[in-house]
Amino acid sequence: MPSKKVEKRAKIKRRIRKNVFGTSDKPRLSVFRSNKQIYAQIIDDVKGVTIVSSSSYNNKTVEGKAKSEVATIVGKELAEKAVKAGVEKVVFDRNGYQYHGRVKALADGAREGGLKF
Numbered sequence: 582m583p584s585k586k587v588e589k590r591a592k593i594k595r596r597i598r599k600n601v602f603g604t605s606d607k608p609r610l611s612v613f614r615s616n617k618q619i620y621a622q623i624i625d626d627v628k629g630v631t632i633v634s635s636s637s638y639n640n641k642t643v644e645g646k647a648k649s650e651v652a653t654i655v656g657k658e659l660a661e662k663a664v665k666a667g668v669e670k671v672v673f674d675r676n677g678y679q680y681h682g683r684v685k686a687l688a689d690g691a692r693e694g695g696l697k698f
Contacts, residue, residue, distance in 0.1 A: 593661065594677035601674045602626050606658035610659075610671040610691065612684055619652045619683055621659045623668055633666050652683040653690035660694020673698045688690075 583591075603609030603626040613620045617619050622634035635658045642658075643651040663671070672693075678684045693697075 585592070591675040592677075595691060597674065597677065603672060603674075607670045607672055608632055608668060609674050611674040612676050612678065612687055614652075615684055619648070619655055619687060621655055621687055623659065623663050623666075623671055629685055632668060633659060633662040635662060649683055649686040652686035653693075656687040656690025656692075657694040659687075660691045660696045664695045669695070669697060671696055671698045 601609060603624050605625055605627055608623045608625045610621060610623050613625050618637045620634070620636040620638070623632045624630070625632055635655050637651045640658075641654070643654050644655070663669075673688060675684055680688070688698075
């Protein structure tokens with residue numbers, strides 16, 4: 582049985598996903614964070630395909646850094662991969678998390694890397 586915190590985030594996530602949808606022109610940037618890692622992927626919901634992804638897991642450039650710094654680095658890496666893949670505009674899916682801390686740091690890093698949302 583999931584905890585109340587998990588249920589609450591799932592409810593917020595469903596409410597967000599009713600309005601946030603990724604197309605080929607403007608795919609969705611989805612963020613997932615655990616206690617130790619942060620993951621981001623750019624998804625085309627029409628085709629059901631992940632275009633590019635980036636994470637802090639097994640990433641040598643983020644060792645020994647604070648979690649918010651790691652999120653910024655992951656956002657920049659994701660943006661660089663996305664620009665190479667031909668994606669410039671995305672719609673941001675915070676996945677039920679508050680737009681604060683690591684989620685905001687990842688978004689700011691993606692903007693620095695060249696993504697627009």
